[in-house]
Amino acid sequence: MIALGSDHGGLKLKEAIKAHLLSKGLQVRDMGTTSEAACDYPDIAKTVARVVLSGEAECGILCCGTGIGVCIAANKVSGIRAALVCEPVSARLAKEHNNANMLCLGGRITGDVLACESVDAWLSASFGGDRHLSRINKITAMEQGE
Secondary structure (H helix, E strand, O other): OEEEEEOHHHHHHHHHHHHHHHHOOOOEEEOOOOOOOOOOHHHHHHHHHHHHHHOOOOEEEEEEOOOHHHHHHHOOOOOOOEEEOOOHHHHHHHHHHHOOOEEEEEOOOOOHHHHHHHHHHHHHOOOOOOHHHHHHHHHHHHHOOO
16 A cells, blocks of 8 residues: 655645556555645654554655655654655666655646656665665664664
C-alpha cells in the first residue's frame, strides 16, 4: 500500500497521482487533505510518515505547493528518507542511491504527467545497496545524535 498526503497547495496533484496509482491497480491510502481549505503541511507529513514507519504502508508520497515544506517536515521523523523530486531521473535515483521511503512533489511546480512519470520511476526502482548502504547508515547515525 502507498500512503498519500497533501496540503491544500498539493491537493490537485495528489488527486492526479492517486487516480494514476489506482488505475494501475495499486492500493492507496489517502491521508488527506480532501479540500482546498488551508491546512498545515507538517501535520499531513507527520501522519503519512508514521504510517510508513509503522509498516501499514510500504512507502509514502507527499505533495504541497513546492514539495519543499512536506519534505522538510517528513525528514524530521526519524527513519524517514523523503526526497523532493520534479522529474523521473531524480525519483529513480532517490530510491537507488538513497533508499527514499517517501517521495515529495510540488503541485505548483510539477505537472501531473511529469509527476506521475516520476512516481512510476521511483516505484519501479530498487535500492542499490552496497556502497550506498554505508551512507544510509551514516544518516541513521546522525538521526540518533552520533
